[in-house]
Structure formats: structure tokens, C-alpha cells
Amino acid sequence: MPKKVPHFSKILIAWYLQNKRDLPWRNTTNPYRIWLSEIMLQQTRVLQGLPYYLKFVEAYPKVEDLANAPEDDVLKLWQGLGYYSRARNLHATAKIVSEEMNGTFPNNYNDLLKLKGVGDYTASAIASISFNQPEAVVDGNVYRVLSRYFGIPTPINTTPGQKEFKQLAQQLIDKKEPGTFNQAIMEFGARFCVPQSPDCGNCIFNDSCVAFQQKKVTELPVKIKAKPVKNRFFNYLVVLSENERTILQQRTGKGIWQKLYEFPLIETSEEINISELQNFPQFRTFSENLNIENISLFNEKPVIHKLSHQHLNTRFWIVETSEEKENTVPISEVKNYAVPVLIADFVSEFFENY
DNA sequence: AAGGCGGGGAA
DNA sequence: TTCCCAGCCTT
Structure with missing residues (x-):
């Protein structure tokens, strides 16, 4: 842990409550809807996923409705959103939950992680938002915010990087309101600590952000380059x-x-x-x-x-x-x-x- | 550990 | 063009 920042989560949550967008999945803790939104938002911008979320909730109000739908229908509704294994896993998991779990989602990280299409991020998101469990999420936004704020140069798309940032996020999380903290740090990354040209002059953290103090904002986070297409x-x-x-x-x-x-x-x-x-x-x-x-x-x-x-x-x-x-x-x-x-x-x- | 898997928005 | 988005699975 680089430094003690006792107020980090308080400042962050205060910012979030003032600046958060009104999104449909923020008006519920229903695990089916939280799960649905989290699967859709994997590697997907909120504005791209939003219309699909609304379509799915209308077509399949309950997990049983999704489970009973033909796979072709689910894929058709998913058309255009990309990463279609998400839709296939979504449907398969709906069947498991509906038919083998009495329609009830697991209520903890370890059991959520067993579901098809649910990895570390999604299990943490559902556990914290729906069940108030202190499980920190680490998505692309969290990598960016933490690497800049703490000045951490570890490449984020490596195993050591994933471990380091997960551990750091877990130390920072507000255990009283983990779901709010998780959404706050992601929203902050998505709306303020953006990849290109963030407005650091007006940032709530610019007196303590290592990257800003050391003028390394454009260098962080570090990411190993992808192979050519x-x-x-x-x-x-x-x-x-x-x-x-x-x-x-x-x-x-x-x-x-x-x-x-x-x-x-x-x-x-x-x-x-x-x-x-x-x-x-x-x-x-x-x-x-x-x-x-x-x-x-x-x-x-x-x-x-x-x-x-x-x-x-x-x-x-x-x-x-x-x-x-x-x-x-x-x-x-x-x-x-x-x-x-x-x-x-x-x-x-x-x-x-x- | 590395590679595969969509589509679109923003600069 | 390039980057990257509320990542996960397979090999």
C-alpha cells in the first residue's frame, strides 16, 4: 500500500453522489438485473449497452423468462452488441439459475464466480451492489484511477498487475457501502479521470494524485501493446x-x-x-x-x-x-x-x- | 502467460 | 488512425 489515504473513499463517494448519471440499473439491487447489466457492460460503454439493457428487461423481466427463451431469440436481441459468447453464457446461466437454483442467484463472491460468463469483476460487482459484500471491482476505469492516483507503473494487463491493483482496490473499498464505492470509482474513471486529456486542474484529487504531481498522467496506466491485427x-x-x-x-x-x-x-x-x-x-x-x-x-x-x-x-x-x-x-x-x-x-x- | 473474441465512440 | 470501453474463456 503506497500511502494511507483515509479520506479517499469519502471524497470519491461524495463526488459520485453529486455527479452520477441516472441509469436504470442504479435504481435496483435485484441480482438478476444487476447481473444482466454487468454482463452487457463488459468491455462495452454505458451508452452502447443501455438500449440493449432496456430491451432485455422488457423482453425478459425475470430470469425464468430469459431461461425459457430460445437461444436464437437471445442472440437476435443481442445482435450488434458484440462478444456474442456473453449472450450464449447469459442464456446458459439463466437456465442454471432458473432450473437448478430455484430462480435465486448466489449471494456471495465465490458462488457467483462459478457462473458461466462471471469472472472476478462481475462476481465482485454483483456481490457488492446486490448483497452489500465488501468485494472490490477492478475494471478498466479502476486500473486508470488507481495507477494515476498512486503513481503505479505496473502494466495492468499482466498477472502481477492484476494482483496488485485488485489488492489495492480491496484495501480502499468502503466496507459500509461497498456497492456505492465500486460504482463511484468506476464512474469517476469513466467521467473525469478519462484516458485522454483529463481535466486535472479541476480534479478533486489533484493535491494528492501522484501522477498529477509528477506530471505522469499521460504515461499511466501502463499497458502492454496489443499485437497487430x-x-x-x-x-x-x-x-x-x-x-x-x-x-x-x-x-x-x-x-x-x-x-x-x-x-x-x-x-x-x-x-x-x-x-x-x-x-x-x-x-x-x-x-x-x-x-x-x-x-x-x-x-x-x-x-x-x-x-x-x-x-x-x-x-x-x-x-x-x-x-x-x-x-x-x-x-x-x-x-x-x-x-x-x-x-x-x-x-x-x-x-x-x- | 498468451491469444481470441465485436462494435462503436472519442480525440 | 489509435485507443479503449463497468472482461471472460480457452489453451
Whole structure:
């Protein structure tokens, strides 16, 4: 512990009570709703997650409602929020809580941690906010606030860093109102001690903040740099049959977008032309029981869909067919499937008249 | 310990 | 462009 700061939590909470945003999950301690909000906000900004939270609470007011929903419905409602394993784990955990725990969430850190999709942060958040347990959360905001305030240069995305900051947060937490303390330090990081150009001149802590005193605010927190992103090349085969049907497939196995739907996909190592496309074994399989009348390229210039760890250089090939194949879906129903944003954007542009 | 996993907002 | 967001899981 770098220094004794007996008033840290008092000052922080006082700031929070004056400056906190009025968010729907702050008007409840219901563990189902707290859990739902915390899962949604993992690696996700409040303003991005908020509309999804409202949709989910309306569609599934109780954990039993979520548990009884088809997985496809849950994924469809989650569409656009990203990190879809969160939605799959959310649904699986709802079933466990509903069917094996009598609809009652665990009321302590250790048992919460056993739930799918619930890690150290989320278990601490639920334990403190719903059950008043003194469990400190450490999210991206907490790393930033503590590394600056105490001038700690330990890289935050390493095991020693995680341990050090967790221990420090645990020492600082207000044991009388742990939930309020946790939300206060996160809100302070999100709204005041921001990553770029924080307003240190007007900060409530600028007389004791080590980073400010030593002019190291821009250097903290320290984070090991991520590896460069990989380029991938996607060729989607958009079937357009005479009677306005197309083909959708569900993604299985590992990798991105598990259990979401997309058009038949041929991934290549580089950009290809139409004759190269037709020579791929996957294309031959695809076209076996299909009566293809014409193939055209929708976008000459690839759409570059950017994920945090890969760039998807994507071209859509329009495959007009005169016969109906099995496993086709009416184009008018495509909008009912959970699809990646990359597909949703294409669909809304190309199928807007269907 | 390292890598994979989305999408979007802000500077 | 780059950074990073109320992180977690698998290998």
C-alpha cells in the first residue's frame, strides 16, 4: 500500500453522489438485473449497452423468462452488441439459475464466480451492489484511477498487475457501502479521470494524485501493446432465387460469431476474381444442386469490417438461381435471424426492397 | 502467460 | 488512425 489515504473513499463517494448519471440499473439491487447489466457492460460503454439493457428487461423481466427463451431469440436481441459468447453464457446461466437454483442467484463472491460468463469483476460487482459484500471491482476505469492516483507503473494487463491493483482496490473499498464505492470509482474513471486529456486542474484529487504531481498522467496506466491485427478475405455467396429466397448458414465451431447466421462463405488468402472463385472446391460443393443463371459482384471495392483483432476484407457475390434449393429462406425473413453487423449492413442495403 | 473474441465512440 | 470501453474463456 503506497500511502494511507483515509479520506479517499469519502471524497470519491461524495463526488459520485453529486455527479452520477441516472441509469436504470442504479435504481435496483435485484441480482438478476444487476447481473444482466454487468454482463452487457463488459468491455462495452454505458451508452452502447443501455438500449440493449432496456430491451432485455422488457423482453425478459425475470430470469425464468430469459431461461425459457430460445437461444436464437437471445442472440437476435443481442445482435450488434458484440462478444456474442456473453449472450450464449447469459442464456446458459439463466437456465442454471432458473432450473437448478430455484430462480435465486448466489449471494456471495465465490458462488457467483462459478457462473458461466462471471469472472472476478462481475462476481465482485454483483456481490457488492446486490448483497452489500465488501468485494472490490477492478475494471478498466479502476486500473486508470488507481495507477494515476498512486503513481503505479505496473502494466495492468499482466498477472502481477492484476494482483496488485485488485489488492489495492480491496484495501480502499468502503466496507459500509461497498456497492456505492465500486460504482463511484468506476464512474469517476469513466467521467473525469478519462484516458485522454483529463481535466486535472479541476480534479478533486489533484493535491494528492501522484501522477498529477509528477506530471505522469499521460504515461499511466501502463499497458502492454496489443499485437497487430490480421487481414482476412471473405467472399459471401448471396443466393437470389427466382422466387425471392436465399441461403443462410449458422456459424459453428470456434472463431468469431459462433451461432450467428451468414450467407455461404468462402474465405481466401487474398482478393480473388470470379473465375478463381468458381474454381474453389467449396464453390463447386455450393453450386452442386443449384441452377446458377448468373454471378455478379456486388462491391468491387471490399468492405473492410474492422474487429479489434482482425480486418475482414469482404466482397459479396450475387448468385442468381432459377431453382429453389432446400434450406433456403425467404428474403423477407432474413431480418429475423441473428447476424453479424457486417451482414446486417449488407442486408439493409441490398434487400431494402424485400 | 498468451491469444481470441465485436462494435462503436472519442480525440 | 489509435485507443479503449463497468472482461471472460480457452489453451
